[in-house]
Amino acid sequence: xxxxxxxxxxxxxxxxxxxxxxxxxxxxxxxxxxxxxxxxxxxxxxxxxxxxxxxxxxxxxxxxxxxxxxxxxxxxxxxxxxxxxxxxxxxxxxxxxxxxxxxxxxxxxxxxxxxxxxxxxxxxxxxxxxxxxxxxxxxxxxxxxxxxxxxxxxxxxxxxxxxxxxxxxxxxxxxxxxxxxxxxxxxxxxxxxxxxxxxxxxxxxxxxxxxxxxxxxxxxxxxxxxxxxxxxxxxxxxxxxxxxxxxxxxxxxxxx
Numbered sequence: 001x002x003x004x005x006x007x008x009x010x011x012x013x014x015x016x017x018x019x020x021x022x023x024x025x026x027x028x029x030x031x032x033x034x035x036x037x038x039x040x041x042x043x044x045x046x047x048x049x050x051x052x053x054x055x056x057x058x059x060x061x062x063x064x065x066x067x068x069x070x071x072x073x074x075x076x077x078x079x080x081x082x083x084x085x086x087x088x089x090x091x092x093x094x095x096x097x098x099x100x101x102x103x104x105x106x107x108x109x110x111x112x113x114x115x116x117x118x119x120x121x122x123x124x125x126x127x128x129x130x131x132x133x134x135x136x137x138x139x140x141x142x143x144x145x146x147x148x149x150x151x152x153x154x155x156x157x158x159x160x161x162x163x164x165x166x167x168x169x170x171x172x173x174x175x176x177x178x179x180x181x182x183x184x185x186x187x188x189x190x191x192x193x194x195x196x197x198x199x200x201x202x203x204x205x206x207x208x209x210x211x212x213x214x215x216x217x218x219x220x221x222x223x224x225x226x227x228x229x230x231x232x233x234x235x236x237x238x239x240x241x242x243x244x245x246x247x248x249x250x251x252x253x254x255x256x
Contacts, residue, residue, distance in 0.1 A: 062181060072138070072145050081152040089153060090177060094163030095255040096140025096242070097234045098223075103136040105223050118230050125230075130237045137234075143244040150248075160249050170201045 057063050070076040071091050080087055104117045114120075121137060123129040132138055139145075149158060159180040166173045171189035178185045193202045193212040202212035239256060246252045 062183065071149075074148060077149045077152045085152075087153070087157070088181065089149070089158045090161060090180070091158065092161045092163050092166065093142055093253065095253075096137075096142070096238045097231055097255075099140050099163075100136040100234065101223050101226055103139070105221055107136075108224060109221065117224065117226055121230065121234065125233075128233050128236075130234065140238060141241050143241045143248060146245065146248055155249065158249075160251060162253055164253070167200055170203075 054063050054065065070080070080089075100121070101117065104120070108114060118125060120134050121130060123131045130137060132141065146158075159177065161173055161177060170192050171187070174187045175185055178187065187203075191204045191206075193204060194200075195202050195212075195214050198215055200215055202214035204212045235256070242253070242255050
């Protein structure tokens with residue numbers, strides 16, 4: 001998925017679970033150097049090569065690796081399966097219309113001369129023909145992407161996190177994530193503080209932390225204003241895909 005506030009927030013969760021001496025027994029990132037963050041490129045040839053990029057872990061540890069684009073990359077399911085068929089997968093999803101607007105907002109901040117959101121979203125606005133080849137629209141077709149993953153992994157190994165509930169009930173969502181991973185519920189509601197300015201929760205390293213870790217300046221931007229009719233057209237476009245996705249995962253995310 002597109003890197004946004006949720007992926008940045010998960011980096012803080014990853015740090016929370018790592019002790020001061022975690023990170024492997026030697027080599028790059030080893031010793032007492034603390035946590036190690038790297039994106040593993042699933043395009044790298046050979047499962048052994050990809051596995052070698054992971055940090056060393058012992059039986060009581062779980063290795064977490066985060067790359068939002070995996071879910072929508074056609075080659076990723078097979079290559080991850082070949083590396084480790086026991087891998088558990090966590091996918092953060094949100095309303096695909098809101099996600100597309102967020103994606104566009106982020107791109108616009110870096111490339112202010114790009115066409116309008118409406119212009120990129122439709123092949124023919126009058127006829128309501130949505131351009132599903134545009135990446136911001138294509139990513140939100142969760143049901144289609146899921147089909148590729150279910151060819152290799154059972155649904156029991158995939159956990160879907162609601163991006164909306166991650167804002168309104170972060171402790172509840174993280175509780176379900178911890179249950180899915182089979183770890184003790186160390187992160188609870190005592191570890192969160194809601195930042196009214198940003199509109200997102202901040203994560204405390206410990207219950208007694210005075211300074212919670214909040215999102216950086218580039219995260220949680222105010223979305224650009226979009227014509228309500230455009231939003232309605234996109235909602236209608238996504239509706240059948242959303243329903244199919246709900247049925248496939250057994251969860252109603254209530255995006256309609």
